Amino acid sequence: MSKLPYEVQTEPVTPLSVLSPEGEIVNEAMMPNLSDEQLKEIMYRMVFTRTWDERAVNLGRQGRLGFYAPVSGQEASMVGSEYALNKDDFVCPGYRDMPQIVWHGLPLYQAFLYSRGHQHGGQIPADVHVLMPQIIIGAQILHATGVAMAFKKKGEKRVAITYTGDGGSSEGDFYEGMNFAGVFKLPVIYVVQNNGYAITTPYSKQTGALSVAHKAVAAGIRGIQIDGMDVLAVIKAVQEAAERGRNGEGATLIEMLTYRFRPHSMADDTSKYRTKDEEAEWVLKDPITRFAKFLEKKGLWTEEDTARVKEEAKATVNEHIKKAEQTEKMTVNGLIDSMFEHTPAHLEAQKADFQ
Amino acid sequence: MAQMNMKEAIRDAMRVELKNDPNVYVFGEDVGKVGGVFRATEGLQGEFGEDRVFDTPLAESAIAGMAVGMGLQGFRPVAEIQFVGFIYEAMDQMFIQAARMRYRSGGRYNSPIVFRTPFGGGVKAAELHTDSLEGLAIQTPGIKVIVPSNPYDAKGLLVAAIRDNDPVFFMEHLNLYHAFRQDVPEEAYTIEIGKANVVREGSDVTIIAYGLMVHTAVKAAEELEKSGVKAEVIDLRTLLPLDIETIVTSIKKTNRAIVVQEAQKTSGAAAEIIAQINENAILHLEAPVLRVAGPDTVYPFAQVEDAWLPNPARIVKAVNQVMNF
Numbered sequence: 001m002s003k004l005p006y007e008v009q010t011e012p013v014t015p016l017s018v019l020s021p022e023g024e025i026v027n028e029a030m031m032p033n034l035s036d037e038q039l040k041e042i043m044y045r046m047v048f049t050r051t052w053d054e055r056a057v058n059l060g061r062q063g064r065l066g067f068y069a070p071v072s073g074q075e076a077s078m079v080g081s082e083y084a085l086n087k088d089d090f091v092c093p094g095y096r097d098m099p100q101i102v103w104h105g106l107p108l109y110q111a112f113l114y115s116r117g118h119q120h121g122g123q124i125p126a127d128v129h130v131l132m133p134q135i136i137i138g139a140q141i142l143h144a145t146g147v148a149m150a151f152k153k154k155g156e157k158r159v160a161i162t163y164t165g166d167g168g169s170s171e172g173d174f175y176e177g178m179n180f181a182g183v184f185k186l187p188v189i190y191v192v193q194n195n196g197y198a199i200t201t202p203y204s205k206q207t208g209a210l211s212v213a214h215k216a217v218a219a220g221i222r223g224i225q226i227d228g229m230d231v232l233a234v235i236k237a238v239q240e241a242a243e244r245g246r247n248g249e250g251a252t253l254i255e256m257l258t259y260r261f262r263p264h265s266m267a268d269d270t271s272k273y274r275t276k277d278e279e280a281e282w283v284l285k286d287p288i289t290r291f292a293k294f295l296e297k298k299g300l301w302t303e304e305d306t307a308r309v310k311e312e313a314k315a316t317v318n319e320h321i322k323k324a325e326q327t328e329k330m331t332v333n334g335l336i337d338s339m340f341e342h343t344p345a346h347l348e349a350q351k352a353d354f355q
Numbered sequence: 356m357a358q359m360n361m362k363e364a365i366r367d368a369m370r371v372e373l374k375n376d377p378n379v380y381v382f383g384e385d386v387g388k389v390g391g392v393f394r395a396t397e398g399l400q401g402e403f404g405e406d407r408v409f410d411t412p413l414a415e416s417a418i419a420g421m422a423v424g425m426g427l428q429g430f431r432p433v434a435e436i437q438f439v440g441f442i443y444e445a446m447d448q449m450f451i452q453a454a455r456m457r458y459r460s461g462g463r464y465n466s467p468i469v470f471r472t473p474f475g476g477g478v479k480a481a482e483l484h485t486d487s488l489e490g491l492a493i494q495t496p497g498i499k500v501i502v503p504s505n506p507y508d509a510k511g512l513l514v515a516a517i518r519d520n521d522p523v524f525f526m527e528h529l530n531l532y533h534a535f536r537q538d539v540p541e542e543a544y545t546i547e548i549g550k551a552n553v554v555r556e557g558s559d560v561t562i563i564a565y566g567l568m569v570h571t572a573v574k575a576a577e578e579l580e581k582s583g584v585k586a587e588v589i590d591l592r593t594l595l596p597l598d599i600e601t602i603v604t605s606i607k608k609t610n611r612a613i614v615v616q617e618a619q620k621t622s623g624a625a626a627e628i629i630a631q632i633n634e635n636a637i638l639h640l641e642a643p644v645l646r647v648a649g650p651d652t653v654y655p656f657a658q659v660e661d662a663w664l665p666n667p668a669r670i671v672k673a674v675n676q677v678m679n680f
Contacts, residue, residue: 090427123461131427132459139452142417146424153380153406154428173447176417183412338458339497341465341520344549344596 010217012210015225015257018232021285023293025232032084032236036300042083042231043295044309046075046288049099051313052108053262056115060266064321065115069096070262073229076287077193077256079103080234085161085242090151091130092144092162094137096193100163101130108316112324119330119338137164138173141190145177148188148245159245161189161238167198169212178219178253187245189238190221190253193228199264200273216253228256229285259285359539362532364506365395365471368513369433371543373403376431379517381408383418383435383471392437393473393532415441419448419470423456426466433517439474439526440483446491453522454497466522469513475528475567476617476664479657485529486654487566487618492524493595493627499523499548500595504569506537508592511546519548528566551598553605557587560674561605561612563628565591568615568665575670584678594624602628603636610641611677615665620648642680645673 003009020026034042053072059065071078074096082091082100091097091104098111105128114121114132122132134140144162151158168174169192181188192212196203209215216223222244226233234256241252259282263270270279295301332354336347359367372379381396387410390397400408411418415436422432436442442449453466476485492500501516501523503509509527516523554569555576564572569590576586587605591598606612612632614625625646632644647665649655655663 092424119458119461122459122463124463126463131464136447136451139420139447142420142448143424143427143452145417146421147427148424149421150425150428150430153430160424173416173420176412176414177420179412179414180417180421335458338462340457346596346599 010210010214013213013225015227016233016237017227017230018236019230019290019294021290023290023297025294030233030236032232032239034235036298039295039298040300042079042235043291043301043305045079045083045103046231046291047306047309048313048316049075049079050288051310052317055314055317057262057266059321064325065112066117067265068115069265070260071096071099073259073261073282073286074193074195075099076231076234076291077191077228077258080231081161081191081238081256084235084238086158088129088158089242090144090147090158090160092140092147092160093131093133094140094163094165094168095133095135096165097133097163101133104128104130106130107320109320109323109327112321113327116324118324118327119335120327137168138171140164141173141177144188144190145180145186148181148186148251149184151187152184157246159187159189159242161191163191163193165198166192166194166196166203166206166212167201168192169215170206175215175218178216178221178251181251182220185248185250187248188251189241189245190251192253192255193258194255195258195260197260197264197273199268202273211255213253213255219253221251221253223253223255225255225257228258229287229290231287231291356538357541358536359506359510360533360536361503361506361509361527362393362395364510364537364539365513365527366397366399367539367541368510368517369396369399370402372514372517373399373407375543376517378429378431379407379433380425380430381433381435382411384413384437385410386435391435393529395471395527395532396435415444416448419445420452422468422470423448423452423466426453426456426468427464431467431517433469433471436470436472438484439472439488440486442470442472442488445470449522449524450492450495450498454495457521458497465520467520468522469516469525470522471525471527473527473529473532475530476654476660477530477567479660480529483654487616487623489526489594490618490623493624497522498595499593500526501548501593502526502528502566503592504528504531504566504590506539508546508552508590510539511544512548512592514543515545515548518545523548526566530567534570546592549593549596549598551592551601552590553587553601554590555586555588557585557609559585559609559611560587560677561602561609562586562588562615562670562674563591563602563612564588564615565594565624566617568617571665571667572615572670575667575674578667578671579674584674586674597628597631599631599635602632603639606632606636607639610639612640613645613647613670613673613677615647615670617664618649619651620646621651623648642677645677647673
């Protein structure tokens, strides 16, 4: 079918890759500027996150954690994007994005408390610039937009970043937030971690758009697509988007193509909608294996290092789950007092039932 | 003192707070350059600049959600939703995100936001401009709900709402914007949120109302006076939290009460007020507490609005029922 001269033209986009699945640099020009120490730290965090994920799934099965959305496979998109930020940038996560806010400063035991349904999980330390994970898909996109508006009005060189999945890109709030950012030229980064599925629904059932990144066109902001299993591409893309934001050049939508090796949640069965072949194909793109190959060639990482980080991560998880379990139990009266700055009379009276 | 109608008093509240607090920002659809579809923000952009008072794209959810995000950074947004029927678009951000922020974060964050919206019948407006949706708001834990009935209260309550560190849903009755003028102090002052006002004293029956219905109730009370029934009229001013103390004090004196609401009958504010009267004053009642409300239909077509809305005659009839119970 031929295109009409007055029809909006779009072309398919080629995702940015820096590191091949074999661990070779394939795009030298887009290589982020990172020291050997930084490269090792990124690897450390990805291995740590994978181990934490494995332990969290087990702790969930043992009933020691509650709500938990697995992250294995998305370490590059999560760890890398957070690593590219400054500490005073603000993170508005979705429900799967616990690694970003933990690496941004939320103590791990509080992440576990959030999972267990304890209010202290959301009591973010004063010097940590994150919100607790958002359950209403899309709502966090508007919060990041408002935070970015505040940064812009205060003249601060800070950016807000927010995350959703491929399914979330069908929400009205996703579009509204990007559109506001386009109008007000806000310093905000919208990350879509496209792992191919929204629970059981494949990406092809979310949109007929050529890519999620194309949706930036409708908001008048920059849209890019990257290999979300490639931590170097992730870091480069987020660094650039953050710089644009800080320089007053506005918002960026970054679609990160990724995969979750585990189910959507603990209650999900992937065998009903995914094939073994598909899973095997993505395992070849594993962000950790790929980055390890790169570092090993540079003499910066060995298998022993991986083993050591895994042990460290297990010990840290154990320590923090214990701390979470030992946290003082909540009371209904405590909840009542946390509703408002000053508890109104009717709520004060309702405490009598729970003395 | 200056003579102001309610719209001017509301504008003056925003003006004094924009002046007093650099963190106050006013925004919404058409609130900037032209000063709002009802001119409630007229002149504010001229006085305080486009940075503080600005127009937004046409998207209620983003207006409310942006307010939540700005609130996280210490700003005090006053966000306008152009007409009440459009709050459905913004309900997640108003009633879930803003209302739960303090609780979800254990006090780390809060939402010091005022969501202003016009509502209220009797002006022959188009669909979904005038519905009384306070019932949706009052079952939302974490938000406060204010419905002023006169210029003096509107300014004092809006200043208090802007200064409140928790979210407030501020409902402005369309039929009261230009209804009458009153002496209003030019400086900032506050009226305590959660305090009702006895606007007419009486000893035989208590009529509880809010918004336009306060004035309808006073008209009914004047009618009743002619037949020797002395009605006390309470203007609730705040629906959440409810001033049950003022209501109970009045009922202890009158032993009879009715509640008047413009909204349809089922599960509205009146139902909650009656439940609280039952819990707190049952032994002082000589008759059941009746409701005067709209019927349980969708808000009426403009042509039948006057017949649909509660009027003094229906209030008089309800009072006579409780008097003769």
